[in-house]
Amino acid sequence: MKKWMLLVVAVSLVLMFSACGKKAAQVAPVQEPVVEKVEEPVAQVEKPVLSEEELFQQKSLEELNRDQILKRINFDFDKYEIRDDMKAILQANANWLLKFPSVEVLIEGHCDERGTIEYNIALGEKRAEAARNYLASLGLNAAKVKIISYGKSKPLIPGVDEASYFQNRRAEFVITKK
Amino acid sequence: MNMRRTVLTLAVLLLAWNAPAQDEITIRIKEGMPMIPVALPAFQINDAAVQKGNIPATIYETLWKDLEFSRIFKMVPREHYAYIPAFNPGSIRFKDWASLQANILISGQLEITADDRLIFSFKVYEVASERFIFGRNFGGKKDLARLIAHKAADELLKHFGEKPLFTSKIVYISESGNDRDVYIMDYDGHRPTRITFSSALDMLPSWSADNEKILYTSYRNLSPELFMFNIYSGKTELISSGGSNYAADWSPVGDRIVYTSSKHGNAEIYLKDMKTGQEKRLTFNPAIDTSPCWSPSGREIAFTSQRGGTPQIYIMDSEGSNIRRITMEGTYHDSPAWSPDGMRLAFVSRIENRFDIYIYNLKSNEISKLTENAGRNENPSWSPDGRHLAFSSNRGGRYQIYLVDYDGRNVQPITAAGENKMPKWQKSTK
Known part of the structure; x- marks a missing residue:
């Protein structure tokens, strides 16, 4: 994050100076006050390494969800079966949920836009249910997992290519209670 | 057809051109009449x-x-x-x-x-x-x-013996910013009136048979529940909750609705008597069953089912028995809408990621394509006289509501601001 910001500052400085240069060449040389850029020393703050438990305690529900402690999974076109390459993600999600039994989770089922509104609500629900069933098969108490379908009404990204559609065909795991 | 209407029909025919044989009259007056x-x-x-x-x-x-x-x-x-x-x-x-x-x-x-x-x-x-x-x-x-x-x-x-059409209204979903609310407008897109004001997602509105109530689905309580809004009293009533509850259609005969619900785990079709509140489950299949719609007689229900592997259109009797498949080709059909004369079903088909509206003639088993490769065309709804349909399409970029004649002519958008979709035309006018 910090590196990225520095880069932006650097790029904008370069742009500023090049713009000034052009101006100076064309217009009468009005001396503009020079803004001195103070380079902030890049501080190497040593962050204390927190354990998973400490992180869980420290973070709010919003933060846990924003940081995607539980990763989303994707589905094949028109399908609601769990893909083989998504099983590891579900396993990781299940492991985390088993570690924190107080957590309640809502699985949101979503679809890409290539379906009707009505059918996609049902399809999204089937996806959320498939994810819940898989978690249950890994030993999770299904009663703590609620599901909801948004059909195609909440796409993750607006693209109209297969890569975007793939991202939109998903189940998201929202922590509703710590 | 009552006597008065027959007489009027005959009068129209005589006025327009020499009347053909009498048994052709009903069909002729609907289509192809000068x-x-x-x-x-x-x-x-x-x-x-x-x-x-x-x-x-x-x-x-x-x-x-x-x-x-x-x-x-x-x-x-x-x-x-x-x-x-x-x-x-x-x-x-x-x-x-x-x-x-x-x-x-x-x-x-x-x-x-x-x-x-x-x-x-x-x-x-x-x-x-x-x-x-x-x-x-x-x-x-x-x-x-x-x-x-x-x-x-x-x-x-x-x-001229026709039912009123121009005072009929269309209910639909309009989206501006993050709000998706239920609106009502004249059939020609003028005089839109907003009727729901929640910040949550509202969808799939439809009319009661007396045109006084609107059934719709809302996520306002963080799950898709079915509500009924009374236009005159302003009261909202919860009709069905638990799982997803949507795609309601009010029977033209009797106070009953059909809708989709997954309240018992899987998307199934339910019938609810709106007078007694009694509910009856009509489908029993582990596949997806959805999008029920009444025949004008109230004796049959068309719906979408994925029981054959892909979503296809089926018809069943209103008790849930005698299920037969209607669409035989293609891999994706949904949103059936029964024409007011009972002879045709409009629905959406997806072919190579194009969504177009098709009309299936239940008498001749012929299928005709109503929209042609222009964006995604969805949610067909018949006009009360069966000569026109409303649908939503993103052919112009954002989703807007369009009207089209039963034969594919005179396609015209009737909305322009924001995004507008899921139109339902009143089934009848007073």
Whole structure:
């Protein structure tokens, strides 16, 4: 994050100076006050390494969800079966949920836009249910997992290519209670 | 068909052309009947109305567009009126209007009273027989100019044995910003009125049989529940919750609805008696069953099921028995809508990621394509007279609501601002 910001500052400085240069060449040389850029020393703050438990305690529900402690999974076109390459993600999600039994989770089922509104609500629900069933098969108490379908009404990204559609065909795991 | 209607139908046929054999009448009147040429000369208006030029123009243009839209009437182009002496309601020169091929001549008169009210009267003449047929007067506040024109146009439809159409309304979902709410508008897209005000997602609205209530799904309680909003009392009632509850359709016969719910785990079709509150599950299949829609007789229900592997259209009896598959080709069909004459099903098909609306003729088993490769076309809904359909399409970028005639002609958008979709036309008008 910090590196990225520095880069932006650097790029904008370069742009500023090049713009000034052009101006100076064309217009009468009005001396503009020079803004001195103070380079902030890049501080190497040593962050204390927190354990998973400490992180869980420290973070709010919003933060846990924003940081995607539980990763989303994707589905094949028109399908609601769990893909083989998504099983590891579900396993990781299940492991985390088993570690924190107080957590309640809502699985949101979503679809890409290539379906009707009505059918996609049902399809999204089937996806959320498939994810819940898989978690249950890994030993999770299904009663703590609620599901909801948004059909195609909440796409993750607006693209109209297969890569975007793939991202939109998903189940998201929202922590509703710590 | 009652006696009166048969007589009217015959009258129309006789008026239009030599009547064919009697058993063909019902079909002929719906499709392929020659349209009746109507002339609509400029209205006679009083001084107060002259000063408010936009009101006479609004009534005139609305009436013109209604009749043009009807597929019953054909407007004699107004450029032609200049070829004959100006229209004089005091002494009508029918021969002149006959020379313009007009069968029906409408004489309109508009007055704006001292207290700013509109009085619109119109007289309908048959040109060939040089005969006055009927006339009506309408009064109302200034801002009801469009409604007065629609009512006048409906009177003409009624006179020719048709049900009113132009005062019918469409309920739909409009999206601006993050809000997706239920709106109602006139059939031609004018006078939109917002009726739900939640910040949550609202979707799939539909009409009650008496047109006084709107069924719709809302996520306001963080799960898709089915609600009923009473337009007149302003009250909202929860109809079904648990799982997802959506795609409700009110039976044209009796106070009952069908809808989709996953309250018992899987998307199934339920029937609910709205008087007793009693519920009955109609489908029992581990596959997805959704999008139920009544036949106009209330005896059958068309719906979408994925029981054969892909979503296909099926029909069952209203008790849930006698299930038979309707669509045999293709891999994705949904959103069935039964035509008011009971003979046709409109639905959406996805073919190579194109969404188009098709019409399946239940008598001949023929399928025709209504929309042609222009964006994604969804949620067809029939007009009360079965001559038109509303649907939503993103052919112009964002989703808007369009109208199209039953034969694919006269496609026109009726919304433009924001994003508008999921139209449901009233099934009948009073």
